[in-house]
Amino acid sequence: MLLVFPQTVNKLLGYLNWKFIPNLSETPFKLGLDLKGGCHLVYEADVSQVPAKDQKEAMQGLRDVIERRVNLFGVTEAVVSYQEAGVNQRLVVEMPGVKDVNQAIEMIGKTPYLEFKQERPEAERDALLAKQQAFQDEMKASQGQPEAVVNAIVQKYSGELDLSDPYYPYFIASNLTGRYVKKATLSFDQTAMTPEILLNFNDEGAVLFKDLTEKNVGKKIAIYIDNSLISSPVVREAISGGNAQITGNFSNTEAKELVRNLNAGALPMPIKLISQTTVGPTLGAVSLRQSLMAAWFGLLGICLFMLVFYRFSGLIACISLITYGGILLCLFKFVPVTLSLAGIGGAVLSVGMAVDANVLIFERIKEERKKNESFQKSLELGFSRAWPSIRDSNLTTLLIAVIMFGFGSSFVKGFALTLSLGILTSMFSAMFVTKVLMQAFAGTRWEKFKRLWL
Amino acid sequence: MLARAGKNSSASGFNYMISFTKHRKIFYTISIILTVASLASIAVFGLKFGIEFTGGSVLEVAYQPTAPALEDIRRVISVVGLEGAAIQVAGDQRVIIKTKPLDEAKKNEVVQGLQSLGNIVAGSESFQIIGPVIGQELKNKTKIVIFLSLLSILIYIAISFRKISRPVKSFVYGFTGIVALCHDIIVPLGVFAWLGHYLGVEITIPIITALLTVFGYSINDSVVVFDRIRENLFKGKVEHFSQIVDQSLNQTLGRSVNTSFTVLLVLAAILLFGGDTLRYFALALFLGVGFGTYSSIFIASLLVVTIFETRQNRGLLKNKK
Numbered sequence: 001m002l003l004v005f006p007q008t009v010n011k012l013l014g015y016l017n018w019k020f021i022p023n024l025s026e027t028p029f030k031l032g033l034d035l036k037g038g039c040h041l042v043y044e045a046d047v048s049q050v051p052a053k054d055q056k057e058a059m060q061g062l063r064d065v066i067e068r069r070v071n072l073f074g075v076t077e078a079v080v081s082y083q084e085a086g087v088n089q090r091l092v093v094e095m096p097g098v099k100d101v102n103q104a105i106e107m108i109g110k111t112p113y114l115e116f117k118q119e120r121p122e123a124e125r126d127a128l129l130a131k132q133q134a135f136q137d138e139m140k141a142s143q144g145q146p147e148a149v150v151n152a153i154v155q156k157y158s159g160e161l162d163l164s165d166p167y168y169p170y171f172i173a174s175n176l177t178g179r180y181v182k183k184a185t186l187s188f189d190q191t192a193m194t195p196e197i198l199l200n201f202n203d204e205g206a207v208l209f210k211d212l213t214e215k216n217v218g219k220k221i222a223i224y225i226d227n228s229l230i231s232s233p234v235v236r237e238a239i240s241g242g243n244a245q246i247t248g249n250f251s252n253t254e255a256k257e258l259v260r261n262l263n264a265g266a267l268p269m270p271i272k273l274i275s276q277t278t279v280g281p282t283l284g285a286v287s288l289r290q291s292l293m294a295a296w297f298g299l300l301g302i303c304l305f306m307l308v309f310y311r312f313s314g315l316i317a318c319i320s321l322i323t324y325g326g327i328l329l330c331l332f333k334f335v336p337v338t339l340s341l342a343g344i345g346g347a348v349l350s351v352g353m354a355v356d357a358n359v360l361i362f363e364r365i366k367e368e369r370k371k372n373e374s375f376q377k378s379l380e381l382g383f384s385r386a387w388p389s390i391r392d393s394n395l396t397t398l399l400i401a402v403i404m405f406g407f408g409s410s411f412v413k414g415f416a417l418t419l420s421l422g423i424l425t426s427m428f429s430a431m432f433v434t435k436v437l438m439q440a441f442a443g444t445r446w447e448k449f450k451r452l453w454l
Numbered sequence: 455m456l457a458r459a460g461k462n463s464s465a466s467g468f469n470y471m472i473s474f475t476k477h478r479k480i481f482y483t484i485s486i487i488l489t490v491a492s493l494a495s496i497a498v499f500g501l502k503f504g505i506e507f508t509g510g511s512v513l514e515v516a517y518q519p520t521a522p523a524l525e526d527i528r529r530v531i532s533v534v535g536l537e538g539a540a541i542q543v544a545g546d547q548r549v550i551i552k553t554k555p556l557d558e559a560k561k562n563e564v565v566q567g568l569q570s571l572g573n574i575v576a577g578s579e580s581f582q583i584i585g586p587v588i589g590q591e592l593k594n595k596t597k598i599v600i601f602l603s604l605l606s607i608l609i610y611i612a613i614s615f616r617k618i619s620r621p622v623k624s625f626v627y628g629f630t631g632i633v634a635l636c637h638d639i640i641v642p643l644g645v646f647a648w649l650g651h652y653l654g655v656e657i658t659i660p661i662i663t664a665l666l667t668v669f670g671y672s673i674n675d676s677v678v679v680f681d682r683i684r685e686n687l688f689k690g691k692v693e694h695f696s697q698i699v700d701q702s703l704n705q706t707l708g709r710s711v712n713t714s715f716t717v718l719l720v721l722a723a724i725l726l727f728g729g730d731t732l733r734y735f736a737l738a739l740f741l742g743v744g745f746g747t748y749s750s751i752f753i754a755s756l757l758v759v760t761i762f763e764t765r766q767n768r769g770l771l772k773n774k775k
Contacts, residue, residue: 034731037577042588085591101581105558273557274585282577283516290729297727298720305719309712342660345724345732349739352720353671356713363709389681393674393713396610400603400670404663407599409506409592412663419667 029332031096032340032414035288037281038096041105043271045082045089059089062271066108070095075104091271101278108271117171117222118212128169131160167229171222174212180205182242186259195255199244206242214238291344298348299325302355310362316437317358324354324429331421343414350422356393357430361386376442383435390430394423471704474752475696475759481752488745489637492644501643502650504658505582507596509589511556515568516547516578522571527551530567534560542654544730547575555583596662603666607635607673614677618684621695622762630757631676634749638672639665642741646734655734664738671717672746675710676754682706683755696759703755714747 033040045062047055059082067080070093079094098104120128135157142149154163162168183200201209212221213235222232279287302321306314328347332339365382373381398420405416474481505512521527521543531539531551539553551564561581568574584592615628642665649655682702721743724736 044587088587102558102562273583275588276581276583278579278581280577280579282575283514283580286578287729287731290727291724291732294720294724294726294728294732298723301719301723302716305716341729341731342663342735345660345728345735348720348724348728349667349717352717355716359712359716360709363712367705389678389709392614392677396607396673397667397670399606399610400666403602403606404599404666407595407602408663409595409659411659412599415660415663415667 029329030336030338031284031288032338032343033094033096033277033284034279034341035284035291035339035344036096037279037284038094038098039101039104039276039278041093041095041108041273042275043091043093043108044274045091046270046272047089055089059091062091066091066093070104070108090274097281105273105276115224116174116176116209116212117224118174118216119219120170120172124172125169128161131157132166132169135161135163162227165224165227165229167222167232171220171224171229171232174208176205176208176212180208184259186255195252196245197255197259201242201244203242206240209242209244210238210240213244287341291341291348295344295348295351298351302351306355306358310358313358313362313365313438316434317355317362319437320358320429320433321351321355323433324425325351327429328422328425331425332418335421337417337421338414339418340411340414342411343418346415346418347422350419350426353394353397353423354426354429357386357390357426358434360389360393361430361434376439379435379438379442383431387431390427394427398423471700472707473700474703474756475700478752478756478760481756485637485749485753488641488644492641492647495644496640496647499647499651501647502654502656504656505552505584505589506659507589507593507657509555509584509586511553511561511584512580512582513551513553513556513561513564514580515549515565516575517549517572518547518575520546520572521549526571527568530571531564534563534567536560536564540654548578548730555585592659596659600662600666603669607669608632611673615680618680618687620687622758622765626758626761627680630754630761631673631680633757634676634746634754635669635673637749637753638668638742638746641745642668642738645741646738649734658734660731660735661738664735665742667739668742668746671743672750675714675747675750678710679703679706679750679755683758695762699755699759703751707751710747710751714743717743 045059047058063080063082067078070078070080075095075098077096078098079092081092083090083092093108095104119125135153138153139150142153157163180201181199182202182205185198185200187196187198188194189196216235217237218235220232220234223230299321303314303318306317306321308314310317328350331337332347337343361382364386365378368378368381368385369375371378401416401420401423404412405420408416524541524543527541527543527549531537531541531553536553536556539551542550542552544550549568556564565574565579611628611631615624615631618624618627646655646657646661650657679702682705683699686698686702686705718740721736721740724732725740728736
């Protein structure tokens with residue numbers, strides 16, 4: 001029961017699946033890294049060499065490069081973002097479910113690498129192409145074979161081919177790399193209005209670039225970032241002066257991205273890991289199970305307490321509490337709220353606070369009934385007189401929650417968010433659900449059983 | 455406690471009253487002892503802040519079937535050159551190592567060392583590094599949150615207590631509310647200082663979050679009692695202020711105890727079943743909410759009576775009647 005909790009809830013939510021809320025039951029709960037396992041890395045980028053106005057762009061380039069690296073690494077839901085912390089530029093990498101954290105960190109830690117390659121001599125190219133073809137054929141033939149066989153094939157060819165680069169036979173490395181690019185800018189061809197990229201090399205790079213273009217007039221030059229081919233423009237003429245112009249078949253967005261990547265590749269922007277949180281998937285699952293268990297026991301305890309103390313009214317409070325739970329879980333899916341341990345803690349706490357409103361209402365109704373008011377009348381008075389207390393008592397907690405949400409760290413934020421959502425939902429469930437349910441009994445013979453109610 | 459409160463409020467109502475004001479010296483004594491003990495505990499043991507504030511690394515692994523002996527772990531850790539590391543064995547299986555910030559290479563050395571001691575469950579590890587920069591930043595951020603929370607509660611108190619100005623000025627009510635709040639925070643802090651010394655429990659962000667939540671939550675119990683006092687003052691049926699306070703306390707007792715009890719109930723559930731990360735968070739909330747209820751019933755309103763009577767005796771304040 002406890003272990004299949006999400007499914008149970010999904011099933012329950014399925015019943016609430018109205019037409020205007022499509023696929024509610026299929027939307028999964030979003031779990032935070034501490035429940036799912038994964039790692040959260042914070043890097044500080046050394047932007048001391050970058051002029052202030054270019055920093056944002058440089059960070060974007062850095063972000064893109066690292067995102068590409070992370071995706072290549074096979075992490076599906078990775079989020080890479082950058083943030084400013086005062087004068088510092090930070091890069092935050094979140095990788096849920098990542099298995100080999102060490103390797104991931106190693107891969108991210110490299111600065112983006114830009115290189116220029118030139119065409120291979122034809123004979124060499126054809127030989128390599130033949131090898132590539134042979135490799136592909138063998139791989140195809142080995143489909144369904146044990147892993148060892150495939151590994152052996154990979155092993156056999158990896159000495160001669162760069163298997164990660166399908167264009168390897170076509171291009172051979174030159175000595176010009178991103179180290180020599182001073183700056184890349186985006187501009188537009190005046191007549192055709194197509195985007196073009198201007199590269200500006202430093203002095204050393206200018207010489208290298210001149211040599212490279214001289215040798216390759218009428219041929220292609222390949223631009224690689226992190227060993228993947230970005231573009232391969234054809235050289236029209238030898239270029240001196242250290243400025244290159246790349247025109248190609250790219251859209252504005254592609255061009256912009258390319259400029260960013262070139263700048264990132266060109267900028268010597270070392271990054272340093274300053275904070276890391278890694279949670280193993282097993283540990284995450286244990287945390288999830290334990291926190292849900294706490295939620296169940298908490299709910300159960302409260303229901304028992306309400307039944308014992310408020311009898312039939314307590315039963316109604318339980319029903320409204322369950323409604324409250326349903327609404328809250330729906331909200332978690334809709335908003336959507338990323339559920340962390342802190343978030344579950346906040347939600348469980350809000351269950352305890354949610355029932356407060358019912359207690360306040362019942363205590364007031366009790367007082368009114370002592371004055372021998374009718375059932376209907378004491379209900380009305382009870383609800384209206386309890387309202388200011390309910391409002392005030394939740395107000396301060398909400399106030400603190402809002403402050404914590406605005407200024408806190410991620411633990412604090414998760415807690416504050418679910419707590420506030422919980423409190424708001426609880427006010428609704430007490431003032432609306434409990435009231436409607438209780439009023440349904442007013443005027444029926446059920447109201448006669450005075451001892452049963454309160 | 456709870457059963458009595460329920461019976462009092464349901465069966466006998468305010469025909470039978472517990473006289474809180476008469477016995478207030480007992481309650482004051484309890485609170486003073488608790489507060490002094492807590493302050494002493496803080497002074498002697500000091501507060502131990504977690505690595506999110508100080509910077510450092512925490513590495514946690516779980517062994518199957520049981521964790522190796524502490525000395526073995528310490529030996530392995532020393533080999534890597536981390537003699538000063540704090541090592542804890544939690545439960546039978548889990549080992550927690552706290553140390554200065556480690557880089558990947560160093561961490562891997564530690565993990566390899568630990569693996570040589572026994573079978574570590576795959577996927578059970580957790581590792582956190584907080585660099586000193588981030589630590590400083592979190593410290594500053596937390597200070598801002600604490601400051602703003604305190605400020606907002608003070609403003610709330612000023613606003614909600616301005617309505618009630620009899621028979622003492624409204625700031626007296628506000629003042630006693632704040633005294634009660636300080637009490638609610640000092641006692642749990644004292645407990646944590648003690649736990650920090652004996653069990654290595656640290657003041658972490660969750661615990662500060664918990665205490666701030668207590669701030670927001672427990673001021674209300676005092677406000678509710680004061681609201682009742684105001685209501686009863688308007689009715690003016692009772693001659694003496696202390697009787698009005700007693701009456702108000704008895705009327706709100708069931709409510710205060712029951713609302714807190716439900717919160718304590720879920721907190722107890724988290725404390726018992728919620729796992730290690732949430733345990734001390736729940737404990738801080740539990741202590742805060744528990745003492746919050748106690749202080750709003752036994753301290754805040756009774757202090758108002760004491761202040762009132764002291765002034766009356768000195769003739770500084772004319773009796774309204």
